[in-house]
Amino acid sequence: EAGVTQFPSHSVIEKGQTVTLRCDPISGHDNLYWYRRVMGKEIKFLLHFVKESKQDESGMPNNRFLAERTGGTYSTLKVQPAELEDSGVYFCASSQDMVNNEQFFGPGTRLTVL
Amino acid sequence: KQEVTQIPAALSVPEGENLVLNCSFTDSAIYNLQWFRQDPGKGLTSLLLIQSSQREQTSGRLNASLDKSSGRSTLYIAASQPGDSATYLCAVVTGANNLFFGTGTRLTVIP
Numbered sequence: 001e002a003g004v005t006q007f008p009s010h011s012v013i014e015k016g017q018t019v020t021l022r023c024d025p026i027s028g029h030d031n032l033y034w035y036r037r038v039m040g041k042e043i044k045f046l047l048h049f050v051k052e053s054k055q056d057e058s059g060m061p062n063n064r065f066l067a068e069r070t071g072g073t074y075s076t077l078k079v080q081p082a083e084l085e086d087s088g089v090y091f092c093a094s095s096q097d098m099v100n101n102e103q104f105f106g107p108g109t110r111l112t113v114l
Numbered sequence: 115k116q117e118v119t120q121i122p123a124a125l126s127v128p129e130g131e132n133l134v135l136n137c138s139f140t141d142s143a144i145y146n147l148q149w150f151r152q153d154p155g156k157g158l159t160s161l162l163l164i165q166s167s168q169r170e171q172t173s174g175r176l177n178a179s180l181d182k183s184s185g186r187s188t189l190y191i192a193a194s195q196p197g198d199s200a201t202y203l204c205a206v207v208t209g210a211n212n213l214f215f216g217t218g219t220r221l222t223v224i225p
Contacts, residue, residue, distance in 0.1 A: 004157075031211075033212060033213075035213070035215075041217070042118070042215045042216060042217045042218075043203070043205075043213075043215040044215070045212040045213060045214070048210075048211060048212055055211070056210055056211070056212060058210070059212070091157065091158065093158075093213075101145065101146060101163075101207055101211060102148065102160060102163045103148065103160070103213060104160060105150070105157045105158035105159075105160070106157050107156055107157035108156075108157050
């Protein structure tokens with residue numbers, strides 16, 4: 001069974017540019033989560049989808065971040081325009097249900113904003 | 115607000131030694147607690163999940179305990195091996211169904 005995949009693995013962009021990160025969850029997992037780790041800090045929650053609906057987006061830092069999950073399958077996280085403080089590693093996770101909620105993580109996308 | 119602390123931040127042990135990693139959390143109203151390992155440049159690998167009603171979980175040489183009332187969990191690794199070297203992360207799930215992470219313990223097992 002394929003795990004959670006993320007694309008790209010690395011992205012280097014200039015301040016003001018736009019970047020779109022993609023996450024493909026484990027097949028059949030309705031719950032999809034985005035997390036972020038900035039340098040030297042702990043991993044922090046960004047948002048949670050249940051199928052195509054946003055269940056919780058309380059961790060999204062500001063309106064420069066837009067997450068979508070069309071059709072309840074893969075998800076994208078767009079940052080527009082990117083700022084220096086957006087640099088970090090963006091992780092995606094998925095889980096089968098909310099009660100058990102063991103979350104399985106992807107390898108992450110390392111974003112560097114210059 | 116939930117805060118998760120992991121002590122120590124780094125640990126070096128000789129191969130074969132048993133060791134304990136500690137995790138504490140401020141809000142005991144959790145649904146479950148999950149331990150992960152992260153290898154450099156890689157994603158997170160789930161090691162153990164303990165539901166709030168459980169006291170411990172075991173997988174191979176790993177044993178995780180949970181004392182929800184005191185806000186503590188430990189990860190016990192028996193007979194450590196160089197391949198155990200990684201960063202170990204503790205995370206708790208609250209009613210919001212997302213994970214609150216600690217900053218991790220970086221473990222080095224010396225051959």
